[in-house]
Amino acid sequence: MPATFTRHQQVDIERKDTGIGGKPPLIHRPTGGGGDGENWENHSEGNHGPRELLIRYRLGVFFALAGDLMFFIALVSAFFVRQSTGHFDVHNNYITDWRALPIPHILWFNTAVLLLSGLTIEMARRQLFHEIDVMEEWLGLGRPAVKRAAPWLAATLALGLTFLAGQWIAWLQLVHEGYHFLSIDPSSHFFYLITGIHGLHLILGIFALVAALIGLFALKKVEFRQIAVDCVAWYWHAMSFFWVFLFVLLVFFQ
Amino acid sequence: MPCILALLESSRVAWMPPDGALHGPIVDKLMFWNLVALCAAAVIAHLWLIFALLRRRPSSGTVPAAVRWVLIAAFCVMYSWMALTAQRLWAASRYDGPSLTAMHVEVVGEQFQWYFRYPGPDATFGATRPQLVNPAAGNPLGLDPRDPSGADDVVSSTLVLPAGREVDLQLRSLDVIHGFFIPGMRLKENTVPGMLLHLHFTPVDLGTYPILCSQVCGSGHGRMQARLMVVSPADYTAWIAGRERVRAEEEPGQ
């Protein structure tokens, strides 16, 4: 039994290459010429322009991050509930096992590093969307955007690795002070869980950064490079945002 | 007319077990009228459906928007009635604690057994510690021998209550979540480990009522049952005095 049936063999229409030689991969619609980008609306099947491709990937990243945010919100609500639970001892006093965890000072440094990396990756992202550069490359006049974006991406990578190393040092310091994950403190469970899961996200982000850096040189089409850097940048921004959210929780709401 | 009124007053669902609690008849009456309303709605909807099915020749007549809104409004009224009546009942039984004259009994669930503890003449439950739990040695609840107020506590595997007196049950669990369910008293509340929950009611009719576990709690869940015996106040006094005597003989030193 065939998996799915197609009555008419679908004719794959030879579509014009939309990259170099097609429409310029600009974010903004070209406004010169025949009205407000009228021909952009008339693509036949689905959306295939470079702008739509970028929007598709952005949508994907945003939705994935929305789910992720919900995941962290669930953890945080568990944090607050767990903080308030306790039990009555034999003398009928309500006691709780929650004791605030001393937050290692290096976390402040890490936070600053991560925020800085947000700036660098935003710089990298913007480099790829300069209209002049894009047009220059489209016209076959070299790849100015790549040259300018690569250092910013590399800087982000370095800062990201610094952040992860800093988190690891924070863990070591805590272990040194006697707060293991396997100890019975709920606050240390939450600390390791939250920083660990966030660190896992950042490790994924590091891989994505490396991929974007490779892609910056390997990908032939401008719009694919744009997509690679753009998606990583948004993911990275979300991770910075999540970290600030979690850090504030860990520092001020214990 | 009074005959019909009496019928309306005593309306109850025949499948439900006879109830022996003071608040029971109100619950039963509400249940009955809810079921009547919902069955009527279901029957009317299905008659409508069957009418449409049998109408072979399509009619161009549509249901006027006014009829639709009247129907929707009627249902909203029904839902509001349900919410309000049930809400009053819920508030009456759960918002306020028991009266000051209520007797106190502690209900403890453990895999797969119910225990009932009476505070004895001092009206105070002795302290318990889970480390001391030892059913084989006659201490299934872990009564602490150092606490004098526990010396007169009576632990029973049957819940014996005098008719006509309000009871405040304190629900506890030693291990997992159980569901304390007396169908004959229209009572249900989970016993949650780490929490002390209260449930108060007044048994009225003499008799024996089964007590079930309504929350899956392990392999013996289906066998986790006990009995509630509602007896006359005199019988109750005699029973508790007998248990106290046995208890005193058990622990002559205290």
Next chain:
Amino acid sequence: MKRVLSRIFTADHRTLGVYYLYLALAAVTVGTILSLMMRVHRVWPNIIIPFVGVVKPEDYLAMVTMHGTLMVFFVLTTAPQSGFANLVLPAQIGARKMAFPRINGAGFWLSVVAFLVLISGAHITGGAAISGWSSYPPLSALPNSGPGQGLGMDLWLISIGIFCIASWLSAVNMLATILGERRAGMTWSRLPMTVWAWLVTSILTLLVFAVLLAAVILLFSDRHFGSSFFIPMGDMIDGRVVGRGDGSPLLWLHLFWFFGHPEVYIAVLPGMGLATSLFANFTRRRVPGYRVMAGMLVAIGLLGLVVWGHHMFVSGMNPYAGTAFALTTMAIAVPSTIEVIGWLCMLWGGGLNLRTPMLFALGFLSFFIAGGLTGPLLAQPALDAYLHNTFFVVAHFHLVMAMAGIFSVFAGIYYWFPLITGRMMNETLGKLHFWISLIAAYGTFLPMHFAGLAGEPRHYDRLTGPAIGFPSLIPVERGITYSGALLAAAQLIFLWNVFASARRGRIADENPWQAATLEWANGTAPKRVERGPYDYDLPSGGGGFHPQWECPAQQE
């Protein structure tokens, strides 16, 4: 070899849709066999069941758990949402493919892995988990709290964790597709109602499965890393004190039901969308109040996020919270009622074309009414305090979620079968399948209301216990078992019909149901969509209609 692999790990959404249906078929087969074993055991406790022997209480609970988990996650979440959406959603919005075909494929194969991990639980020592599909801790948090709570429970948690990620991937893909891949002119008010439903279920999936994943991770940490999120101080199992911190079992209940209740809508909303489409098609009428109907789907989905507490009225939650959740739950009855009244008004004019898909859609409506109406009853804490965890609740959700959900799946399969195989399913067998299923389903689940009113709790492996017996219920229970067996047997007709029709069925016409939505356009879709999805009932009469792929210029 490479061709075989690329066929198996395909990124083609229509193939994946059929794969999802196969996955659901595998899960529903196992789940049904389990439920039949449970029914037989309840009525004849000492009978020896093949491959199981005499059912011990823990076996019964393992069956309940597996039945619930399989049916909820692997049948009612996969088939109506991922299965049908992969099959027709891109076509319905005029896209050539999904936004992320490979992510879509990964979502499917992760679901398969989750399924295999789950059923492997039945083959290990100790057996599968016994704590029900809601897995309340501390029972689920402590490995020695019962047989099956060791490795079996771990496998359950891993399976559900994987399934969460799989659902998350397919929801991201689905949302990006619906929002980004619509053809020019496919505006919000031109979307078929099914697409609206999938939009809402995808949003719900994205939000609630993330919470379930967090809860599963916390529970796993409690089991293996010595944490105490859900285990309270002094908790004791097997005579040993294991509780070390002040964990809260109620926290799990909140997290779980925040997922668990929207899950019900994930299962049933696609059916509501499909029923609307089918009612329009087979009555040849427009959908009256399209905007209202679509809006109510969204309203049900959004309100569904704030009603979870009605599963917890007697769980030890604050009684004031109970009141709040009772009110939100009662509020959700209003959009549901508006939907039902909308459907009934569509059907009022009669002249229904009673083909099999329409019959199943009507069956869906009937179950939705019959099962849905007990919802407002259970939303009242004072009454729920008696009915909670009795067979009344079992009857309620089997009618409104399981039967309505599965009937909408049948309606979808009969309706879209020509798209899958190019052939029609046999109408006579289809009608036989419908009527037997309808009667047997009511015969199975209506009497459970009586058992529930009599106070019979769920999860009891037999009717008689130390303190209670339900002698008056024995004939009722027998009837339920016979009826359940008939219901299962009727599905053999369906299976036969599917496989026989796929080979020898009548070749389908271009647009066999004269439908107006784009999945029937057969490659003739226009550059720009200019019409609504339900342009039936032309002023000129005669059953004519304007399909969505028709350009206005052509008909003038």
